[in-house]
Amino acid sequence: xxxxxxxxxxxxxxxxxxxxxxxxxxxxxxxxxxxxxxxxxxxxxxxxxxxxxxxxxxxxxxxxxxxxxxxxxxxxxxxxxxxxxxxxxxxxxxxxxxxxxxxxxxxxxxxxxxxxxxxxx
Amino acid sequence: xxxxxxxxxxxxxxxxxxxxxxxxxxxxxxxxxxxxxxxxxxxxxxxxxxxxxxxxxxxxxxxxxxxxxxxxxxxxxxxxxxxxxxxxxxxxxxxxxxxxxxxxxxx
Numbered sequence: 001x002x003x004x005x006x007x008x009x010x011x012x013x014x015x016x017x018x019x020x021x022x023x024x025x026x027x028x029x030x031x032x033x034x035x036x037x038x039x040x041x042x043x044x045x046x047x048x049x050x051x052x053x054x055x056x057x058x059x060x061x062x063x064x065x066x067x068x069x070x071x072x073x074x075x076x077x078x079x080x081x082x083x084x085x086x087x088x089x090x091x092x093x094x095x096x097x098x099x100x101x102x103x104x105x106x107x108x109x110x111x112x113x114x115x116x117x118x119x120x121x
Numbered sequence: 122x123x124x125x126x127x128x129x130x131x132x133x134x135x136x137x138x139x140x141x142x143x144x145x146x147x148x149x150x151x152x153x154x155x156x157x158x159x160x161x162x163x164x165x166x167x168x169x170x171x172x173x174x175x176x177x178x179x180x181x182x183x184x185x186x187x188x189x190x191x192x193x194x195x196x197x198x199x200x201x202x203x204x205x206x207x208x209x210x211x212x213x214x215x216x217x218x219x220x221x222x223x224x225x226x227x228x
Contacts, residue, residue, distance in 0.1 A: 047217040059215050106212025107155040111164035
């Protein structure tokens, strides 16, 4: 069974940093692209970033470009999101989502349960 | 970025009703269009990919159609478990974008 478990969320002050992790199991992690998708409380879905199986192809939403960095460690079956210079508008549930292809199909057929990031002073 | 616009934003329907949700892209995305269902407090679930391909395990009452800029998600006979919010999402552009969502409520 595919499992994606996010961690690292919490309350952080504006301007500070946070690192999210996603632990994957139940599939061959290094065969697939993985993404981060976020959802502000009561709002819609927003793609944040995605990374190919070999970390060669990486993309970011304009709203986080230059502040967030996605990475993966295939040996540890883990995905990361380093979030710097956090803003109040980054407050959201952050989901780890599996792509059905290694490079990028660009849709999400398995999702984690999400981790909440709250940016507030 | 490609803008995705769903209509309506919400609708009320009864069990057994046929429900149609539309999604329009700001430019042609051929058939790179996907649909998700989200229930309160849960992660989204993939229903349809490639505009019309039913994801494994999804009931056949769900169907998708369209190409270019205009797409439709249809629920042929609404069931109690279908009350949820539905999102379209384009995968044509490297920057992926979602529609704003359509909430399907009980009439």
